[in-house]
Amino acid sequence: MFGILGLDPAAECVYQDLVTAGSSSAAGLVERTGLPRAAVRKSLALLAELGLVTEQAETRKRYLAASPAVALGALLAEQRHALFRAELGLASLAEAYRSASADSSARDLVEVVIGAHAVRHRFEQVQMSATSELHVMSEASHEVVAPGESVAEEQAINRGVRYHVIVEQAMLDLAGAFEGLMAHMKHEQLVRVVDRVPTKLVIADRSVALVPLSDGTNPDRGEPSALFVRAPGLIRLLVGLYQSVWQQAVPVRLVEPSNIELDEPQTNPTGLDLRILSLLMIGATDAAIAKQLGLGLRTVQRRVAHMMDLARVSTRLQLGWQACHRGWLT
Structure with a gap:
């Protein structure tokens, strides 16, 4: 989330833990985050450098998160200024590129x-x-x-x-x-x-x-x-x-059913039928449909014949018209 501000995932995890759990020792952070001790210490050093955590002066070292609104807000403002400077630099380079030669336009x-x-x-x-x-x-x-x-x-x-x-x-x-x-x-x-x-x-x-x-x-x-x-x-x-x-x-109007059933329905096409019909509507051949869906050619032809029976038509052209009319692919 905050990678653009210089935080790696480990440092972000440690900072979020300190924000929600309050001050903690390095050992406590290791236990709660599940990160290796070396990764936690490296993250604490990075967070301290960015002003996101402070070390409390106690017998056992404890660390406290700085206010996100203040600390992260400052880093965000710095990034905005950096992006603004980059935009100015881009405009300057673009102008230099255009004027580099007579045929630049x-x-x-x-x-x-x-x-x-x-x-x-x-x-x-x-x-x-x-x-x-x-x-x-x-x-x-x-x-x-x-x-x-x-x-x-x-x-x-x-x-x-x-x-x-x-x-x-x-x-x-x-x-x-x-x-x-x-x-x-x-x-x-x-x-x-x-x-x-x-x-x-x-x-x-x-x-x-x-x-x-x-x-x-x-x-x-x-x-x-x-x-x-x-x-x-x-x-x-x-x-x-x-x-x-x-x-x-x-x-292309493709239907992606939540499940694929091979059992023949009584009145409506199955999810598998609708997948086959979707591919038919964009001109795929029976062989291409069988290859894409991992079916046998005879299975594809049988399912098409079954849909023609449901629609009470005798040609595939009529099947396409009936499918649109009945809203099967809507």
Whole structure:
């Protein structure tokens, strides 16, 4: 919680114990926190250095926590000043960067990023810079960052950034694809599926974008490269491309039941039926569904036939219409 103030988990544990339990000896802290004696002594030294604890002058050394409102408030104020100074330094560096050469304005608007490490780093930066929304197009093949590998993605979601994701059909055949889609659904992210995406793409807040220049399917064409874009005209063009693909894609509406039952119901589909139906609605084949859910192909086909009987239809197209009409996937 207070790592930004210079406290490690052990020191934070010791301080919280002193705040709630009052003054204590080092031995008492060891007993209550369960930390090793050396860790407790190291934490006390750190806390004393930061002004968060004081040592009482008694026969046996005892330690007393300083007021959190005063001590931690001072540290927070110091951090705020440090962040303000960092912002000023950032502005100064940005200005120096822009004036470093005659073509700095063009360099700010469009930049070629070369090398797997550089592309991966810039991909993380684009996601970390987002404050409200990210538009992503993802191919089944990957050259630099595989689906689910980005740490920045989870951090962006936790900040409240809304993801709009388009994935291509072939991704449904990959191991773990269903779980990945379900993870997006849990965070109420919008996901659609299309046969093929024209390119990989990530756009943050409709202001910056990253699009690959290299062909990930042909490793003989040199190391990975990408185009980092800030130019408003190019951003509008990429957003338009994204929206045209989004309109053609099929929305993903997945159901995650609390349990999966194989017993046939009398009047309603089971949780397993709804999972199968969810994948059918985004164009997955019977074989892909069986692979994703760990079922036999015959089991999938039998469950689909059972849902058709429940809906009293004779085709899968009619089943999809009835499923929407009856609210099975709502």
